[in-house]
Amino acid sequence: MPITTDVVIIGAGPAGLFQVFELGLLDIHAHVVDSLQKIGGQCGELYPEKPIYDIPAYPVIGAQELVDRLMEQIAPFEPQFHLGQAVTELQRKDDGRFALVTSTGTEFDTATVIIAAGLGAFEPRKVRAPGAADFNNRNIHYRITEAEELLQKDIIILGGGDSALDWTLELHDKVNSLTLIHRRVEYRAQPASVKKMKALVKKGLVREFHGMVREVLSANGKYRGLCVADADGNTHEIESDDTYVFWGLSPNLGPLAEWGLDIEKRQISVDTEQFQTSEPGIFAVGDINTYPGKKKLILSGFHEAALAAFGVQKYLDPDKRVFLQYTTTSPIMHKRLGVVRPQGDK
Numbered sequence: 157m158p159i160t161t162d163v164v165i166i167g168a169g170p171a172g173l174f175q176v177f178e179l180g181l182l183d184i185h186a187h188v189v190d191s192l193q194k195i196g197g198q199c200g201e202l203y204p205e206k207p208i209y210d211i212p213a214y215p216v217i218g219a220q221e222l223v224d225r226l227m228e229q230i231a232p233f234e235p236q237f238h239l240g241q242a243v244t245e246l247q248r249k250d251d252g253r254f255a256l257v258t259s260t261g262t263e264f265d266t267a268t269v270i271i272a273a274g275l276g277a278f279e280p281r282k283v284r285a286p287g288a289a290d291f292n293n294r295n296i297h298y299r300i301t302e303a304e305e306l307l308q309k310d311i312i313i314l315g316g317g318d319s320a321l322d323w324t325l326e327l328h329d330k331v332n333s334l335t336l337i338h339r340r341v342e343y344r345a346q347p348a349s350v351k352k353m354k355a356l357v358k359k360g361l362v363r364e365f366h367g368m369v370r371e372v373l374s375a376n377g378k379y380r381g382l383c384v385a386d387a388d389g390n391t392h393e394i395e396s397d398d399t400y401v402f403w404g405l406s407p408n409l410g411p412l413a414e415w416g417l418d419i420e421k422r423q424i425s426v427d428t429e430q431f432q433t434s435e436p437g438i439f440a441v442g443d444i445n446t447y448p449g450k451k452k453l454i455l456s457g458f459h460e461a462a463l464a465a466f467g468v469q470k471y472l473d474p475d476k477r478v479f480l481q482y483t484t485t486s487p488i489m490h491k492r493l494g495v496v497r498p499q500g501d502k
C-alpha cells in the first residue's frame with residue numbers, strides 16, 4: 157500500500173529540511189526522501205567540519221552544526237525520513253495526485269511534491285586511473301569527515317576548485333605533508349584562496365603540482381601514492397598515505413530529467429512567486445532550481461522554501477484564505493511549534 161500524504165520532499169539538504177519547517181508552520185506534514193543514508197545534503201556529506209559565514213544571525217556556524225540546528229528546529233513537526241533511497245519514478249495519476257516510487261520500492265500517493273534535490277543524485281567524480289579501483293574509499297577518499305584522522309599523515313589533495321583549496325588551507329599545518337595536484341595552472345577556486353595557497357607554497361608549507369593522474373601506485377597490495385604526468389608528458393611518482401579527491405560532483409539529474417519538467421542547463425525552471433515547476437503541484441527549491449538571478453546559496457533555499465510552502469498550501473486548498481502569522485505572537489504558531497509561553501507573557 158502506498159503511503160498517502162499531502163507532500164513529499166525529495167532531498168534532505170538544508171533546503172529540504174527548512175521546507176519541513178515552513179510547511180509545518182502552515183500545518184502541513186511532510187515525508188522526506190534522500191538517496192544518502194544521512195541527513196544534511198552537501199553540508200553533511202561534503203563539508204561537515206567547515207565553517208559557514210553567511211547564514212543570517214550566525215556570524216559563523218559549522219556545516220554539520222547547521223544541519224543539527226535545522227533538525228532541532230523542525231522536530232516539532234515530526235517529519236518522516238526515508239533515507240538511503242533515491243526517488244526514481246514520479247508520475248501524475250488520473251486523479252491529479254502523484255505516484256512516487258523510490259529505489260527501495262517505497263511508494264507514495266501524494267498531492268504535491270517538492271524537489272529539493274540539490275545537484276541531483278550525489279556522485280563525486282572518481283579517480284579512474286589504473287589501480288584506482290582497489291583503493292577507492294580506502295586510501296582514495298572523496299570527503300573528509302574527521303580532520304583528526306589526517307594528523308601527521310602525508311596527503312595528496314586533488315582538485316582546483318573551492319573544496320580542494322579550502323581543505324588545503326585548513327589542513328596544511330595539521331598534516332605531515334600536503335601536495336596539491338591540479339591538472340591545470342589556472343584554478344577555479346576563489347582568487348583569495350588561491351593567493352593564500354600560493355603564499356604557503358612559497359613558504360614551503362604546501363607542495364603544488366600540475367598534472368594528470370596516470371596511475372595509482374601500490375606495493376604488495378598497499379597503497380603508495382600517485383603517478384602523475386606533467387604538461388610535457390613526463391611522469392612523477394608522488395608518495396602519500398592517503399589521497400583526497402575534490403573534483404566536484406558530476407551533476408547528474410538522473411531520473412529527475414525524465415519527469416517532463418522544464419529544464420534549463422540541468423536545473424529545473426520555476427516561477428519566483430511560489431517556486432512551482434512547469435508542472436502544477438510540483439515545486440523545486442534550493443540548488444536544483446533556476447530562475448533569473450538565481451544564486452546557489454543556502455540562504456536562497458530558505459527563502460524559496462518559505463514561499464513554496466505557501467504555494468503548496470494554496471494548491472492543496474485554493475479557497476482557503478491564509479494569513480501571514482508571526483511566530484513571535486501568533487498562538488496558532490506557538491501551538492504548532494509546541495511552544496509553551498509563561499503566563500502573562502505578551
Ligand SMILES: Cc1cc2nc3c(=O)[nH]c(=O)nc-3n(C[C@H](O)[C@H](O)[C@H](O)COP(=O)(O)OP(=O)(O)OC[C@H]3O[C@@H](n4cnc5c(N)ncnc54)[C@H](O)[C@@H]3O)c2cc1C
Nearest residue numbers: 167169170171190191197198242243273274276442443454
Ligand atoms: C565546500 C562547499 C562549501 C559551501 N559553502 C557555502 C557557504 O558558505 N554558504 C552557502 O550559502 N552555501 C555554501 N555551499 C553551497 C550549499 O552547500 C548549497 O547551496 C546547499 O547545500 C544546497 O542545499 P539543497 O538542500 O538545495 O541541496 P543539497 O545540499 O545538495 O541536498 C540535496 C539532497 O538531495 C538528495 N537527492 C538528490 N537527488 C535525489 C533523488 N532522486 N532522490 C532522493 N534524494 C535525492 C541528495 O542526496 C542530497 O542529500 C557550499 C558548498 C560546498 C560544496
